[in-house]
Amino acid sequence: MSTVTLAINNTPQTREIEDRTLLVHFLRDHLGLTGTHVGCDTTQCGACTVILDGRAVKSCTILAVAADGSSVTTIEGLATGDRLHxxxxxxxxxxxxxxxxxxxxxxxxxxxxxxxxxxxxxxxxxxxxxxxxxxxxxxxxxxxxxxxxxxxxxxxxxxxxxx
Incomplete structure (x- = not known):
């Protein structure tokens, strides 16, 4: 088990997780951000794409512990209030x-x-x-x-x- 802290959509989030937890599962299962989809788990489909430290990445092959200290923007974080991106x-x-x-x-x-x-x-x-x-x-x-x-x-x- 490891403790990770990430800035998710500009909000710090700290959770204790298993070391093998993928970033996509951290977002979906630990934070309830289900807009990031799980399609293939092999980086083939792109359904899990998020912005990690300013770059688009496929979150199904990144361990959440490897992203510790990073900033992540998900689809839920794009809109500003009621105004869509x-x-x-x-x-x-x-x-x-x-x-x-x-x-x-x-x-x-x-x-x-x-x-x-x-x-x-x-x-x-x-x-x-x-x-x-x-x-x-x-x-x-x-x-x-x-x-x-x-x-x-x-x-x-x-x-x-x-x-």
Whole structure:
């Protein structure tokens, strides 16, 4: 058993857990944050994607004890009060979801992608970057449209010139 402390969605959380507890299970089972989904447990599907210390990671293969002292943002931490994050809004407006199982991981990966590329994205880059996040319903077209919409808003807010 180990004691871990993480800043989850800007709130410190300390729990005693088994050393083998994966970050995804820490979030879901110990904190009740079930927006982070368990799909494959092998980093193949991306349903468990969260932001760990500013980077999108698949939480199904990271031990919670290895993340001790880190900051984690989950899908539950993106909205500000009743105001959805711009990527969440874009997914809603572009109908970038169907069953919704992959949506939290897609959104978290997209938030990180937009930040890393300063909002300057094209369809090919988005499709390449989302290869590690699987969706069995949508065919990705509306997901790509949602990311493009959110990236455009990001550029506008951050005054980044498109290439």
């Amino acid at each position: 711009d990527v969440q809004t874009a997914f809603h407006e572009c109908h970038g979801l169907q069953c919704g199982f992959c949506t939290p991981g897609m959104i978290m990966a997209s938030v990180d992608m937009i930040r890393r590329h300063d909002g300057v994205l094209d369809e090919q880059t988005i499709r390449h970057e989302l290869e590690g996040n699987l969706c069995r319903c949508t065919g990705y077209h509306n997901i790509v449209e949602a990311v493009l919409m959110a990236a455009e808003k990001y550029r506008g807010e951050h005054h980044v010139a498109a290439e």
